Amino acid sequence: MIPYATAAEAEAALGRAMTWAEAAWFRYSATMPDYCLYYHTALILLVSYTLAPLPLALLELRATQTSPPAYKLQPGVRRTVADFLRCYRDAVSVLVLTVGGLQLVSFRIIKKVGIRAGLPLPSVGETVAQLVVYFLVEDYLTYWFHRLLHTPWGYEKIHRVHHEHAAPMGFAAAYAHWVELIILAFPAFAGPAIVPCHMTTFWIWFILGAIEAVDTHSGFIFPFNPAKFIPFYGGAEYHDYHHYVGRQSQSNFGLVFTFCDFIYGTDKGYRYHKASLTKVIFF
Ligand SMILES: [Zn+2]
Ligand SMILES: [Zn+2]
Numbered sequence: 001m002i003p004y005a006t007a008a009e010a011e012a013a014l015g016r017a018m019t020w021a022e023a024a025w026f027r028y029s030a031t032m033p034d035y036c037l038y039y040h041t042a043l044i045l046l047v048s049y050t051l052a053p054l055p056l057a058l059l060e061l062r063a064t065q066t067s068p069p070a071y072k073l074q075p076g077v078r079r080t081v082a083d084f085l086r087c088y089r090d091a092v093s094v095l096v097l098t099v100g101g102l103q104l105v106s107f108r109i110i111k112k113v114g115i116r117a118g119l120p121l122p123s124v125g126e127t128v129a130q131l132v133v134y135f136l137v138e139d140y141l142t143y144w145f146h147r148l149l150h151t152p153w154g155y156e157k158i159h160r161v162h163h164e165h166a167a168p169m170g171f172a173a174a175y176a177h178w179v180e181l182i183i184l185a186f187p188a189f190a191g192p193a194i195v196p197c198h199m200t201t202f203w204i205w206f207i208l209g210a211i212e213a214v215d216t217h218s219g220f221i222f223p224f225n226p227a228k229f230i231p232f233y234g235g236a237e238y239h240d241y242h243h244y245v246g247r248q249s250q251s252n253f254g255l256v257f258t259f260c261d262f263i264y265g266t267d268k269g270y271r272y273h274k275a276s277l278t279k280v281i282f283f
Contacts, residue, residue, distance in 0.1 A: 002030040002118050010119055022121050025200070034117050035107050037199050042099045044203050045174075048210035049095060050088070053170025056218050057084045060169070071220045073240045077167040084171060091175040098181040106189075114196035122198045134191030134205050135212075135256055141187035143260035146253040149180065155247060158183075165217075168236075168243045173213035212256060217243075232257040241270050 004010040010026055011017055018026060029037055059069050060079060068075035122130075149159035162176040174181070188209060192202055215227060216239040227233050234254055242252040251269035254260045261267035 001033050002026060004030070004119075014120055018119070019121070022119055025121055026119065029117060029199075034111070034199075037117050038107050038110055038115075039103055041203065041206055042096065042103050044206055045099055045210060046092065046096060048207050049092065049171075049174045049214070052211050052214040053088075053173065053218075056170040056214070056220060059220070069220070071222050073219050073221055073237060074167040074244070077219075079169065084169070087165070087169065087171040087175055091171055091173075094176070094178050094181065095174045098178045099185075102182065102185055109189075109193075113193045115192060115199060115202055116196070117199040122201055127197075127201050127204065130191075130195050130197045130201055131205060131208065133195050135208075137191040137194060138187040138209070139254060139256040140260060141190055142184060142255045143253050143264075145183055145187065146255065147266070149183070150249065150253070160247070163243060163246050166243055166246055168217035168219050168240060170214040170218050173210070173217040216255065232259045234258050238270065241273060245269065 002010065004013060004026075007018065007023065007026055010022075010030075014022075060072070061081060061084070063069040063072075068078075146159075148154050155163075158177045158179050160177075162172075162180060165172040165175065176184075188206070192205065197205070212227075215225070216234065216236055218236045219240060221235070221237045225235070227235060234252070234257060238252055238258060239255065242249050245251065249269070251266055252261055253266055258267065261270075
């Protein structure tokens, strides 16, 4: 909620004219309580995890039995419409219940750490800098949580659900035990808690996080994927190997970047696998 009754009042308080983005934000949020704006996050996640994997599923379904889709990492794995729908239904039902529950109990925390919804809106530079911090913080913490989930107890009781898909697909990005979703919410919230942002940045953060998770679980390695220009970005091939190895996997715990696995030596299996493939290709 913005504490100004009119746009003129808001501009007087800002000491300048509003940008078009600020004017749009004022029109949308001026009379809306902050908790309503915060609860948009669950809807944003639902839409992101619905729309982002959709083109990948259509691409896979368009391919025929004799001609697998181009750029697919495990071309021998074929899925039906029912497979995609089952995965989507199971993933989204757990996601909505878990995120919805978390949203109800975390609004006060969000207010306490300083997530703001007023004016002015952050600059592009501020937004980008905060998002970079959030990705780095999330990746580091997720690496360690993911390693813990690969201990015998963590895997058997919790993480096994996410690994049901040895060949990942976009819809499987959020397919996990509800406890795992709660555990992974901590790294996602840690960045905004350390470096508080505007609500719009908070939404962009969760949209980008969902797109990254879907890309990582896509099962496709597109040569034109712009993410491959991001330094140390793991991507689909990197995480596909982790799923392919499954329960025994002690490699590729990083979910966004590769540097934690490099620093802590947990990319050895993957590097050996890549080196073996290179040998097969050249000899
Ligand atoms: Zn895992
Ligand atoms: Zn995964």
